[in-house]
Amino acid sequence: QGAATTQEFYAKNSRWTEGLISASKAVGWGATQLVESADRVVLHTGKYEELIVCSHEIAASTAQLVAASKVKAEKSSRNLGRLQECSRNVNEMAANVVASTKSGQEQIEEKDTMDFSGMSLIKLKKEEMETQVKVLELEKRLEGERVRLGELRKQHYALAGTYDAAEDGEAKPAPAPRRGILKKPPLAQKP
Incomplete structure (x- = not known):
């Protein structure tokens, strides 16, 4: 909106763009973790709870992606509408994974009466x-x-x-502040 070219738009809104990309990567990462967790559960080396956590993570990341998209999108945007519909589908599928996981877990636990x-x-x-x-x-x-x-x-x-x-073009976290720097000075003692 308001920028002459796509490149100018992203240059002007780089912080928003980084948030959008970060949310997109989080959705993809969550999906990868879900597949890996499902593989481990099938091989009896994983936990059902991992599937539930991954499903919640995907739903939350998708909501972040939609929220980030809404910031710059026009309210009547067809693409935003499609993204919101996809988000609803993702939430529904995540809920199905959670329900199926709990159901499967209960069936296994019923055997151990x-x-x-x-x-x-x-x-x-x-x-x-x-x-x-x-x-x-x-x-x-x-x-x-x-x-x-x-x-x-x-x-x-x-x-x-x-x-x-980073020098190789990838992002890496800035060093965390040291606790010693953030300490409050000692209170003055009364004589």
């Missing part, structure tokens, strides 16, 4: 306590992983947009 009929009262109580210990351990580990995920996301957002052009 628990039979406690032959256990004594004491054995049942011992098993119950051991299971409670495992639940507490898993909850602690889950909380730790949630904190780690939050820190990873913070770092991702901090690095997003702070890329330097």
Whole structure:
């Protein structure tokens, strides 16, 4: 819009263009990860949860791509309409992958039904306590992983947009700021 040539448009809107390209690459990367995860699950070396995470990542990246496209596109643009329709299809397919994954996972887990009929009262109580210990351990580990995920996301957002052009033409992240530089000075002590 408003630029004489395509080259001038991209030169004028380079930051937006980089965001659009980044969102496109994220969709492609997510699709690649989904295929690789599916291969691992079929070979019994992967986890069903990987498929779910990849599906969510593809849907989120597609939404980012549409949002980035809307910034510069005309509201009545036929291409934008097609992109939005494709985005809806991607979301629907991602939801289908998640539903199919959960269904397959449930079918496999149904085979492992628990039979406690032959256990004594004491054995049942011992098993119950051991299971409670495992639940507490898993909850602690889950909380730790949630904190780690939050820190990873913070770092991702901090690095997003702070890329330097490398000598070979590829982008690489700028060095992260050192924590020592960002520390607040010590408070003055009262005499």
